Amino acid sequence: MATRFRVAGAVGTEGRQDPYVFEALYGLHPSDVKKISHKETIEILNLHANVIAHRDKTGTEEFYKRFAVFIQALKRSDPGVNYLGGGITDATCAAYWSLLECQKYEDN
Secondary structure, three states, rough: OOOOOOOOOOHOOOOOHHHHHHHHHHHHHHHOOOOOOOHHHHHHHHHHHHHHHHHOOEEHHHHHHHHHHHHHHHHHHHOOOOOOHOOOOOOHHHHHHHHHOOOOEEOO
C-alpha cells in the first residue's frame, strides 16, 4: 500500500505542479506529507488515496468523513509524538482506529 506514496515522494514533492490533486488524494499538502515518517500515518494516507483512485469501487461517505476527522486531529497533534501510543483518549489515535474500522467502499 505504501507504494503510491513512495512513488509520489520519489518524484519530489517540491516540484509538483498539482499540489491540489496531491492534497485531494492524501489529505495534506505535499510539503507536509514530506515530513511524515510514521509508517501507520503513511499507510492511512495511502489508504485514502487508494479508495479515491479505485477504478471500480466508490468510497463511502462515512469513510471520507472519518478521514477528514483524522486529518484535522493529525494537524493538531505533535508531529514528534507517536499518537498510537496515546491510547483511545488521544484524538488522533481515536480517529485513526475509527477510520480503519470503517467500511471503505459502498456495497454494490
